[in-house]
Amino acid sequence: MKGDTQTALAAIKATTLAHMGAIGEVEGALTQHSDDITRLQTEVARLTAETATARLIVTHGGQQHSFTDPKAALDYATRHFGAPEARPKATPDG
Structure with missing residues (x-):
């Protein structure tokens, strides 16, 4: 019994x-994953803030027009340059 x-x-x-x-x-x-999650949350916050302040610049008639809303930039370009499919394609040299 003692042995058992x-x-x-x-x-x-x-x-x-x-x-x-x-x-x-x-x-x-868990600690490693927690650190990874914290890094990802920080990166998402940074990208969200960066996206919120992103601007599209349209140059027309020597003036630059700045837009934070992509639709507003497209509407402006369409009004001044025509529909996207009718515009000349951009070239790498401008």
């Missing part, structure tokens, strides 16, 4: 140590 008890206690101890090791690994992974 010692064997059972040794098995419980080994299982407990294995579980503690697994818990430590999971905690480490």
Whole structure:
């Protein structure tokens, strides 16, 4: 009986140590994922702020017109330059 008890206690101890090791690994992974999530949230906030302040510049008649709304820029360009499909294609050299 004493040998069975010692064997059972040794098995419980080994299982407990294995579980503690697994818990430590999971905690480490959670910390890493938490750090990754924080970095992603920071990047999303930065991109959101950058997008909110993005401007489209349309040059017409030597004047620059600045738009924060892409639809407003397209409407302006359509009024002054015609429909997009009727406009000449842009070239790399301007």
